[in-house]
Amino acid sequence: MKSWGKWAAAAMMLAGAGTAMAQEVELRGKRTGDFMIGFGAVGVLPTNGGNVSLIGGTPQASNAASPLLDGTYFFTPNIALNLIAATTRHKLTVTNSALGTVNLGTVWALPPTLTLQYHLMPQSRISPYVGVGLNTTFFYGYGGNPSAPVNRVRVDATVGVAPNIGVDYEIAPNWLLNLDAKWILMQPDASVNSGLIRAQANINPFVISAAVRYRF
Template sequence: MRRTLTFRALALAGLLAPAALIPAHATAASADVSAGDWLLRGGLTYISPKSDNGELTPADLSVDVGSSTRPTGSVTYMFTDNLGMELLVGIPFKHDISLEGDRVGYTRLLPPTLSLQYHFNTGSAFRPYLGAGVNYTHFFDTTTRGGLSDHRLRLDDSWGVAVQAGIDIALDDNWFLNTEVRWIDIESTARLDGDRIGTVEIDPWSFGMNVGYRF
């Protein structure tokens, strides 16, 4: 719970912070987009899984998945002046895995996400948007240590919904700053030496800060 509350506080602060970085001349630029525009964004994303990630049998051990920060990028194509389609990609995230507080390994994941976005053109430097779509998470290179060092742990891939809220802030007619928050439904079946031992509910919040270019 503490981790979730701390992350939400950071996310709120992050959504407000870019406004303080805008030079005075940027207020004359408009963040409005039009049909046919492409929006490219690149930056860093912090993923914070929810606090309670489930229990694994047969001993009903509580599992905890750690947070991770990696470079990410996205591309959005605007079908209309308001509706666009975004694809999020990134460098694989690495998450520690703990049982009852003891680190027993880690996993890497790729979470490409395709979202339909609605952009609120405001005629100003600020353009908020909302999005919803589907996420596919691929787990790989899952490695064990400690109490599980002699066992093979596997996490199955996951499909789930994803929602987002963000804001683009124009620096000029092409360049802009971006900050956004996402929630992603990620649940994976865990297998130890081939046997199913439970479900790992990651369901993370993520926070991204980016630089963008419109063309």
């Protein structure tokens, strides 16, 4: 029986060594020319602020979430370009105004962001990165039930920078998990009732996402 125990222990050690070697082989790392497509979910969390003419107060945009699609291309194992695409619906209000809280209805935001990233450990299974992006946000699809006498709200498209941090985790040679955070610095101009009231909305949202990525 002792002999069988020794053989079983040796077999388990060999199996463990084989598994470790297999894991080493399976770790592919990032390479020049890699292209990854990701699908997941994103949360947009405005920090809010700004100013409003005539009635005073602070413009506010609500938190929102949506599906996310992104693509990443690697010029080198360390340097990549990432583009995200998502659209979220936000409730707009003005708080602490001369009229109290004013409901401005809802609007959809489309914020494509192109980010240059530096991947610090491209050959590791856990691969963090930092970057900076250029964001352009478009607003469309106005709706909801704004407070009277609000009958027209418009938010101008805006351009801003987006500091970025994130991490990839390689679960298989062609599959990765991704966690990503951006801070999009945007201060769009807005108008109510064809310009009767104007505002600068310092939205500056944190954009937090989780995605599964496939590498071609």
